[in-house]
Amino acid sequence: MTPEGKALLNIVILGFGFMFMFTAFQTCGNIEQTVIKSLNNFTASGYTSMSIIYGVFSASNLVAPSVVAVVGPQLSMFFGGLLYSAYIGMFIQPRVWSFYTASVLVGFGAAVLWTAQGNVLAINSTGTTIGRNSGIFWALLQFSLFFGNLYIYLAWHGHDHISEKDRQTVFISLTVISLIGCFLFFLIRKPDTSEPIPSETAEGLQAESTESISGSGTPRRSLCTQALDAFVKACKLSVTKEMLLLGLPIAYTGLELTFYSGVYGTCIGAMTRFGHDAKGLIGISGILIGVGEILGGGLFGILNRCSHLGRNPVVLLGLLIHYLAYYLIFLNIAPDAPQAPEEGTDLQAYITPNVGVALFCSFLLGLGDSCFNTQLLSIVGFLFKEDSAPAFAVFKFIQSIMAAVAFSYSNVLQLPWQLLLLVVTGFLGTMSFFVAEWKVEARRRDSAYDSI
Template sequence: MSPEGKRLLNIIILGFGFMFMFTAFQTCGNIEQTVLKSFNSTEFHGSGYTSMAIIYGVFSASNLIAPSVVAVIGPQLSMFFSGLLYSGYIAMFIYPYTWSFYTASVLVGVAAAILWTAQGNVLAINSTDANIGRNSGIFWALLQFSLFFGNLYIYLAWHGHVHITDKDRQTVFISLTVISLVGCFLFFLIRKPDAEAAPSDASESLTTELIESDSTASSPQSSLCSQALDAFVQAVKLFFTKEMLLLSSSIAYSGLELTFYSGVYGTCIGAMTKFGQDSKSLIGISGICIGLGEIIGGGAFGMLNRCNKFGRNPVVLLGLITHFVAFYLIFLNIASDAPLAPEEGTDLQAFISPSLGLALFCSFLLGLGDSCFNTQLLSIIGFMYRENSAPAFAVFKFIQSIMAALAFFYSNYLLLHWQLLILVLMGFLGSMTFFAAERMAESNRRETDYDSI
C-alpha cells in the first residue's frame, strides 16, 4: 500500500474506532437523564446533567496533562486505555450507585482529555496541508454515524414504553458496553506512517513526532519526564497565542451547543407529553436526525474541501445560520420548562401547537450546524499548529469541555429560552472571531508559499 493510502486507512480506522465507542457513549449521554428519572432506588440520588457537568469539568482540567500522557505512552495506547474507562462508565448504568456514578464520571473526564488529544495527534500526523480538511470531514462523518446506530437501537428497544424498567435499562447498557469495547480494540489496527515517504517537511516532522511518542516506552525515565514537561509547557504557551485566543470563542460555542444537542434537546423532546405516549422513544429518533445532519455535513464539507476556493468562513457562516434557524424554531415549538420537567413530562406548550416533525427537523439542523463548526475547527487547528498538534488539540478540548461543563451545570436550573439566548449570543461572537482567525491563517499560508518560492 502506498504511504498516502496507509495514512488514509489510518484515518478511516480512527473514525470507525470512534464510531463504535461513541455509538455507546453518545447514546448513553442522550438517554441517561431520562433513564435516571425512571430508576427507582432509595440508594441512588444522581442527576444526568450533574454527571455530564463533572465529566466535562474534569475533562477540561485534565487537558493540561493529556499531552504529557500522550507523549509518554503514545497515541495508540492512550486511546485504548481511555476507551476502557469509557466502557466502564457505560457499564456502571447496568446497576448504578450514587458513589459509582460520580466516580465513573470523574474517571471518564480524565479519559476524554487523553482520548481526544491522542485523536488530534493521529489526525494531524496522517494529514498534509492539502488533505487536512478532507481527513477532518471523513473522521467527523464516521464518528457521527454513532448517533444514527445508537439512537436507532434506543428507538427500537423503547418503542411503546411509557416507563423505562430495570430490565430495559440493563439490556440497553450491556449492549452499549460491548459496542464500546469493540471500538477500543480497533485502535490497535492503526499503523505508523512511513517517515521517509512523507509528502512534505511539515508532515515528516509530524511523523517523527508520532514515532518518538510511540518509542518513549523504552526511553530513560528522565527523558520521559522531560518530554512530558515539554508537552505541558507547549500546551500552556499555545493557549496564549493570538490565533488560539481568537479561536477560543468559537471553540467555547462548540462546547455550549454540544451540551444542548447531546443532552438537553433530547430530554426536552422526551418530556413533551403532547408528542404522545411514545415521547421517550422519540429521544432515539431525535438522535438519529442529529446524526444524519452530522454525517451529511461532515461528509460534504470534507469532500468539498479540495475544491473550496473561499476557505473555511462560508462553512462556518452556514453553520451559524443553520443553528439560528434551529434555535428560533425550537423556541416556538418546545415548552420552556421541558429541560427541567419531571419523569411525567410537561403539559405546557410554547408559542405554536407542538409539532413532532418540526422538532425532528430542528434535530437535523442542530447536527448539520454542529458539523460546520467542528470540521472547520479541526481543520484550522490541524493546519495552524501542525508541528504541535497534541498540545494544540489539548487546548481545543480544554476550552470546549470547560464550556460544556458550564452548560450542563446551568441546564439544571435555566429554562429553555434562557439557554437558547446564551447559544445565540455565543454563536455570533464565536463566528466573528473565527473569521478573523481564518484571515490570519490564510495570510500565514501565503507568506509561507512566498518564502518557499
C-alpha cells in the first residue's frame, strides 16, 4: 500500500472509531434525562451531568496536549474512549455517586480524546489532503446521529414507560458499540509519509510534540514549557478584538448545542399528547437533526467555494432557520416539557401538539446549527491562520462553558424562557459575527490594494 493510501486508511479507521463511539454517546445524551425520570429514588439530573461534562471538558483542554504528548495519540484515544464507555455503562446499574463521578471523568476523557484526534488527523495529512481528510472524518462522525437514534426508535416504539429491562438492554448495547470504537483505534498505523502538514492547520499538538508522539524524535522543549506557551498564547488571543467579536456567536452555538442535543429530545419524549410513540420519537428527532447537519455542512461548503458574498448570508440564513424552529417549538411544545416527570405532561402550548411539526423542527435545528458552525470554523481559521491551535482551543473553551451553563439552567427554566434566551443570544451573536466578517473583508481589500 502506498504511503498516501495508508494515511487515508488511517483517517477512515479514525472516522469509523468515532462513529461507533459517538453513536453510543450521543444517543446516551439524547435519552438520559428521559431514562433518569423512569428510575425510582434516583435524585440526579441528566442536565446537571451534561453541565459537569462540558465544564470539565472546557477546563481540561489546558492539560490535554501534555497528556497526549506523554501517552501518545493512539493510547490517548483508547483510554479517553474507555471513559466514554464507562459513562454509558453506568446506566446499566445507575447510582447517583457513580453517575456524577463518571461525568467528571468523561469530561476529562473528552478533552484528551479530541486533542489526540486532531493530532492523528494532522500526522496523516499533508497541506493538500487536510481538507479531504477532514471532510471524510466529519461525514463519518455525523452518521453517528443516524444509527443510535434509529435503534432507540425501534427499541422504544410504543413504550409508555422505560422499564428496567428496556434500559439495561439499550445501555448494554450502547456500551458494546462504544467499546468497538475504542478498539478500532488500535488498527491505526504510523503513516509512512514524511511530508508535514503546516503547523497552523493542525488543531492538535505542536510540531515538537508530534515528533515525540510518533516516536521519531525528542521534543526540543519540555512538555511543561509547551503547555505553558500554548496557555499564554490562548489567553492573549482570547482578548483580541476579533475573538471578542466572535465570542458571542460561539457562545450562541454552545447554548443551542445544549438545546438540540439534550433538551429538545427530552421535551418530545415528555409530550403525552404525541401518544404511545412519544419516547420512540426521541430517536427520530435525533436522526432528523443529523440529516440537517449533514445537508447543511455539504451545501454551505459548496456555497463557500462558489459564492463571493462572504459568510454573512449563511449566518443570517442560519438565524432565520433557528427563529422559525424556535417559534414552532414555542407553539407546539408544552412549557413544562423540559422538567416534566417520567409520565410526561398533559399540557399543551398554543396549538394542538403535532408530531410532524415537532420533527420538522428537529431538522431545522440541525440545519441552522450547520450554518453557524461551518462559518465560524471558516472565519476562525482565516483570522488566526498562524495560531489556529490556541484559537480553536479558545473556541472550544467558550462553546463548552456556555453548553455547561445551558445544561445548568435547563433544570429550572421552562421552555419559553429557554427559547427567549436563544433568540436574544442568537441575534446578538449574528450582529457580532457581521462586524467580524466586515473586518475580514476590509483586510482582504487592503491586501489586494497593497499587492497592486
